[in-house]
Amino acid sequence: MRDRALLLGYLAAVVTATLVHDPRVLGAGAVLVLLSAGRDLPRLLRRLLRATLPVVLAVSLGYVVAARDDLATAGAVLLRLDLRVLLLVGLALRVLPAVNLQRALGFSDSLRFLLVLATSQVLAFGRLFADFRHALDARTPARVGPPTALRHGAATAAWFVRRAEHDAAAMTQALDARGLFLDRD
Amino acid sequence: MHIPDGFIAPQVYGPAYGAAGVLWAVGLRRLRRRLDPAAVPRLAVATAAAFALMMVSLPLPGGTTVHVSGVGMVAVLFGVWQAFLALSLVYLLQAFMLGTGGVTALPVNALAMGLGGSLAAVGALRLLGRGRVGLFLAGWFGTVVPAVIVAFVLGLQPLVARAADGTPLFFPFGWAVTLPAVVIPHLAVGVADGVLAVLAWRILAPQEEP
Amino acid sequence: MIATEQLRHAYGPTVTLAGVDLVLAAGQKVVLLGSNGCGKSTLLKLLAGVIAPSSGRVLYAGRAVHEGLRDKGWRRRFRREVGLLFQNPDAMLFNATVLDEIAFGPRQHGLDSAGDRARDWAGRVGLDAVLDRAPWTLSAGQKQLVCLASLLVLEPRLLLLDEPTSALDPRSTGWLVDFLQDLPQTLLVATHNLSLASELGERCLVVGEDHTIIHDGDVLALRGDHEVLARANLVHTHRHRHRDGEVQHRHYHTHDWD
Known part of the structure; x- marks a missing residue:
């Protein structure tokens, strides 16, 4: 309330x-x-x-x-x-x-469910992303030029896309195992 | 391209909420009606992926860095509807978790980037295929088209919201200023987005095939 | 060689390190023990200067790291001499091939024959066969070795390793332990694995759940100090029944001990 x-x-x-x-x-x-x-x-x-x-x-x-x-x-x-x-x-x-x-928009179960999942994923990805930035920082003696930055950005983007696909599959299996989809055929 | 609160008049954000609201409802209903149990988790992680992509920043000549928009990549990977919902969720979560982004600008951002950008990116890809050119233009249009829409909306403010003496109540510049000021820098930022999409796809593509 | 003074760090309201003082002398092999979430990774990142302390400071060769990093020449030297292995190796890998990945550091530092140096170090950690592969296609253990080689190729003076064996199988773990012991570098290795502690170093720092250092000293002495181990959440007790008797009793227990 x-x-x-x-x-x-x-x-x-x-x-x-x-x-x-x-x-x-x-x-x-x-x-x-x-x-x-x-x-x-x-x-x-x-x-x-x-x-x-x-x-x-x-x-x-x-x-x-x-x-x-x-x-x-x-x-x-x-x-x-x-x-x-x-x-x-x-x-x-x-x-x-x-x-x-989640509580303020709790009028819809599925919306709240989506918000909880999305928030936890966003927080996790935010922490992971910081590591990618820190790792580049730790490995470079000076500001990197555009080619390196692009290569790093692309590898980072690709990693997060793959990670997203992996997490989606794992999350679905976990929800399934906990009986969330029992009411569906 | 972050519009802060206070620049958009209620005459614009009101209808924008109306339009975005209808699309959000349709999108969520489509999500529920698809009997795919993975749909909601997929949208949740698409949101997180969009959030992470937006954090990628690249140096520009001259010493500044610029964040890519990631719109093109999200749209290419997840499709227009998912991208629209995911990007809207990112703006919502940014507004709430960080207190930035602005609720009056939120529907404009969601429509400009989430819908306009995604449609442009997916359109470019359909037209040109998943080759290098198609991916580059998907990334480029995914940045440039939203910039044009944002410039249009900002330039609209002095026309729709004026005080009795004719002075602007909200964002004060017309199109003659907003179109070049917002769009021209994004022509360059779009190049970064485009190259990034091509390079990232090159990493992802070999693993897409069985 | 590197030291901290009242080092504190917090992410917003969450305290990750609450006042850490430590001194590492050149050539020491030191193990940093602590349970998950106690602040080990944060400490290593602070030492490597990739995150800034909330208060206190890190001193490297007598100079405050965060001040020194603003000085271009000093930063170049610091980045050459201090290497940080991230717990998640994926965070470090972004080049097209393993060879490019390992040669990245030498190229950044403008060293001659970067490719040869990279090939040499790839061989020493056993990566000859995958030089032309993309790092992201490797197994987790191989990725960890690519990252390690990428650091060693610069021949740093101080190596900060965050859970370097987390993705390695037992055979590779044994190999890495020997390999690290033979390195001339000053080592600080973070792990939550007690049994590895005595193998990795002679001195041991324990970070407690209160985010301070609760033990600094001999590794073997630590293994007898159940009070410290329990406080650091490195051992547990549970009901225990032995086959040869009916007696139930409690004792300290770790499942990764030797």
Whole structure:
């Protein structure tokens, strides 16, 4: 229940934040989200900046250059836009990791089942992938050039595809052995 | 090509959720109706494979690195429907596990990359066969077509969402800016995706045959 | 040669190493024992500088590794002198043939006659017959040997080996133990296999389930120290019934002992 309520609350906040256009309201919302982090504020700020800064800067600078004849209007447009981005991305970083997706979307058994399987596989693949990157790092004295990187990328991609096929077969056998397909012919 | 939250207007993400929602429902129903017990596990691992492929990064001349999109490879390996569902799941899990990706951008990404990219990649392969050219173009179109769609959607924002004084409420640039700014870099990224698809297939293909 | 100072590492909220101090002297053969998930692999990756510590530092030849790796020349030297064998050999293999795989390191370091060096080391670990095969078509044991040869071909000074016998059959395991003993390199070998410990090295570090080093010393002394072994989850006790009597009793037990 908690997860579904959290998710619905988050979605309502997102929709509201895209329907309201007053920069004071958007700014107040962003400040609220930031303050709600409490002691985690520096971490949240860091992640927020890392997620938004490059694209927000590129868009903002581009817009200032394009609208240099009327900087006041450009400033108002950018204030509204950037505060909205901050609010929405902050909200996502703050709320979504706390939501248990499997429980929030638990209205369908097969969807929940799919999410559990996919999440565990994604986490496992993420850890395995880190090893591939580390191994290349450990074996190279300097940044590798494009030919090596491509060869490494292709071998990595192929390995994960094969691993995926293998895991799918193993998972199906395990589910079968546990009686999951008994109701099917 | 990650669109953050706050750039897409409700006039666009609303209908995008509608369209993507219908397709998700159809895809999941197809999955259930196929009496193949491996269907759900296959989709789960296809999702993980797509996730891993997206983490592959390649250096560009000039010292930056770029992540490949992996869309073409996923589509070629798993088919359009599976690829669409798997890529949608990746965006969903990224949004929830890492808090990145953005829920307002999610349906746009799912439609652009998961559907548009997969269709383009599989189309290229059908037309040209599983030779080197076909695989390369599958990888290339799998990156470039989504970029065109994303550029189109971004450029649409100032047209559909404007304040009373005519200033844009969301993403502020029109097509004249978004098409070259988004598409041109992806013409190059697509080359990386294409070469990767060809090389990876060369490793996988000998084992595909009995 | 390599040392750590209060080395800590955590993945998010999960602590993987909680303050490790160790010193390896040149030429030592050291075994790193611990149960699965205690942080052995993490420690090796930290020593090889492929992941960064959360706090504390690794010192190689007197310099902090993470600071040194930013210096191009130092990084080149460090990568040449320190080799890390990954637990999953697939993570290391990406070249088209076994020969290319082994020659990759020498080519990266710009050494002359990389091909000859590779052929030589392939022969020493018994891979002559598969030089032209693609590494991903080999058996798990052969893959492990390709990885090992890829490291040895650079003639590093320090070898960090993560479960090097995990995919080897008993005969190859025996061969590898002898082979490693004859190497001049400083060795740190991680394993959860107690019976291999005494064969692989004279000194033994035990990582406990609290992610700290709970034993540093002689291997043979460790085998009598049931308290440490139980704390590290390297032995277990269970009810035991002997054929010659009715008596049931408990004692420490490992199924891979000798």
